[in-house]
């Protein structure tokens with residue numbers, strides 16, 4: 095195979111014979127690679143943040159909300175209809191409004207959402223919110239082994255409160271601590287862990303003992319409680335008002351007579367008043383408030399969500415309002431093909447609206463949060479605005495680097511023309527060099543970007559710890575959610591792939607273009623003058 | 629008779645202008661070189677020897693005059709056409725005082741560069757390159773890069789490069805100018821031998837009287853005129 099001589103010379107100038115690489119070309123390639131790397135990484139991270147905000151908003155309210163336009167009692171019919179549609183993946187009806195909550199002399203008026211979790215997956219990932227909000231007790235010689243409260247524990251006399259409300263009222267959900275200095279959530283000595291801790295477990299001291307042959311004894315001298323329990327489906331259930339344990343797998347037979355002591359703290363109670371009850375109270379009527387237990391503390395990752403918030407069951411809210419059969423709306427989630435793209439989501443909402451002759455409004459998340467959505471778009475434009483000068487700087491760097499070679503090689507250019515090289519071909523050497531530098535730089539830049547994405551957490555920790563110490567690391571995790579940022583590899587998402595390809599092509603294009611100026615200069619050069627050049 | 633003239637220049641004049649100053653370097657130069665013969669040109673520094681060689685090689689334009697490359701007649705006032713440039717690769721070889729080897733290429737690649745440029749590089753050219761390097765006494769340096777060679781070795785490589793395409797004419801511009809006396813003599817005798825073996829006619833620009841005497845014709849360039857001696 096015969097390679098064209100300008101390509102041969104261009105290649106040789108980058109990778110000379112008997113040398114691995116020329117220092118100049120290494121610099122140029124690294125320069126391009128760094129530029130490509132920066133552009134890909136910045137865009138990938140921006141997209142990661144966008145993705146995260148989007149997910150957070152959708153988590154906080156679903157893909158859309160159905161809002162009744164007339165006070166209708168037909169919401170169960172709509173719920174049934176929606177649940178039958180294959181494009182609708184979950185429906186959560188809700189009631190919402192402010193309720194007054196009180197604990198001793200402390201008050202709060204959280205926005206309260208009563209949700210009906212009886213049918214299918216809830217739209218809001220409540221379990222995740224509860225996990226985010228859980229605050230474990232720090233104790234000396236004891237470990238807080240309280241399991242994360244489950245959304246299924248949302249009975250009619252249980253509420254979940256936001257961290258803000260919990261702090262304001264000084265309330266907290268129940269807790270169970272294992273005494274002793276053994277660490278870890280599992281009780282390895284007894285082969286069990288706490289599985290469920292319901293709001294009706296009283297404050298007490300408990301002793302758990304292994305009696306052998308898969309039998310444990312749970313006693314609480316203070317409560318006068320003692321019972322032998324055997325696991326059923328891996329669960330040790332001693333009845334209402336007791337913590338539930340689960341055997342751990344792989345199960346290692348504990349020593350007979352092994353014992354652990356647990357201390358439980360009952361969940362706080364709070365009193366809840368509806369606006370109607372407050373009016374009645376003002377009219378000097380005796381209205382007993384509703385007493386509920388704090389089943390968990392939740393935290394919604396999206397900052398736009400009400401900080402002062404409470405989640406209860408639909409029925410509890412109905413009780414407070416003394417109405418039945420009404421709902422304030424439904425949180426909706428749709429299948430992937432609808433929700434992935436804003437246009438199809440909008441179209442689908444419109445379709446639903448028309449089919450219900452405008453009794454219900456279907457509001458997509460990005461309409462409801464238009465300001466935020468616009469902000470994301472603005473951010474994207476800003477990003478492009480930043481990328482353009484970065485690209486230009488890279489292009490300049492390449493052009494200057496190639497120009498320097500032309501100046502260094504003026505006499506050779508004269509020689510090549512004198513040896514019968516056509517001017518166009520001589521110019522092509524530099525154009526090809528620009529192209530090769532761009533190509534190699536793009537490949538290297540993509541590799542660097544992959545490494546950056548792969549090790550982003552380590553790099554971030556490294557930088558943060560150096561600047562702000564270990565505390566800074568916590569701050570980064572807490573406020574920017576950097577560590578949970580979803581930054582996909584190009585083979586995981588087409589969007590990421592197109593980011594990589596776009597910037598790689600951009601680098602190749604710009605480098606080739608940058609090589610054009612020196613190429614033109616070289617082609618125009620008078621060979622006699624070139625040969626005389628010092 | 630005319631058939632055996634391989635290179636002929638008629639009435640070539642060249643004046644350099646910079647601003648209002650004029651420098652008439654060549655004034656109606658006539659020159660003819662029979663096939664297989666050699667011509668030496670001497671002259672003071674700055675008298676226009678390199679300029680003349682550049683015009684003969686059609687690297688530089690003249691103000692007036694015509695040039696014959698074998699049968700091909702050319703007007704020296706205009707720039708070389710692409711077909712003339714392509715023809716040059718097979719007609720002319722040039723050796724410069726400052727070697728002008730491409731530093732990124734190995735010695736062998738430097739020698740075969742002209743064949744590569746004319747698109748005719750194949751095994752036979754590689755073999756020929758090896759032969760020429762052997763003839764010039766630098767066969768063992770074929771894989772070396774020029775940066776690692778001595779001045780004399782570099783010039784031998786440059787001569788091998790100029791001869792690769794079996795040129796009819798070799799233009800040598802002070803090929804020993806950068807070399808010490810001993811090395812210069814070695815290189816010069818290699819050059820003369822190679823030219824006669826390859827059947828290439830030679831135009832040699834030199835300051836050295838002894839080297840000049842080794843050519844068939846000798847001439848001196850003074851005040852823009854070429855005088856035979």
Ligand SMILES: Nc1ncnc2c1ncn2[C@@H]1O[C@H](COP(=O)(O)OP(=O)(O)OP(=O)(O)O)[C@@H](O)[C@H]1O
Nearest residue numbers: 644645646653671672673674675676677678679680
């Ligand atoms: N492009 C140019 N523009 C102006 N003057 C030039 C140009 N090229 C050459 N000259 C002048 O022409 C004269 C002849 O130059 P040339 O290089 O031909 O001399 P030379 O005989 O080869 O000298 P040397 O023996 O030192 O190599 C010099 O005075 C030089 O300054």
Ligand SMILES: [Mg+2]
Nearest residue numbers: 677678679801
């Ligand atoms: Mg000269």
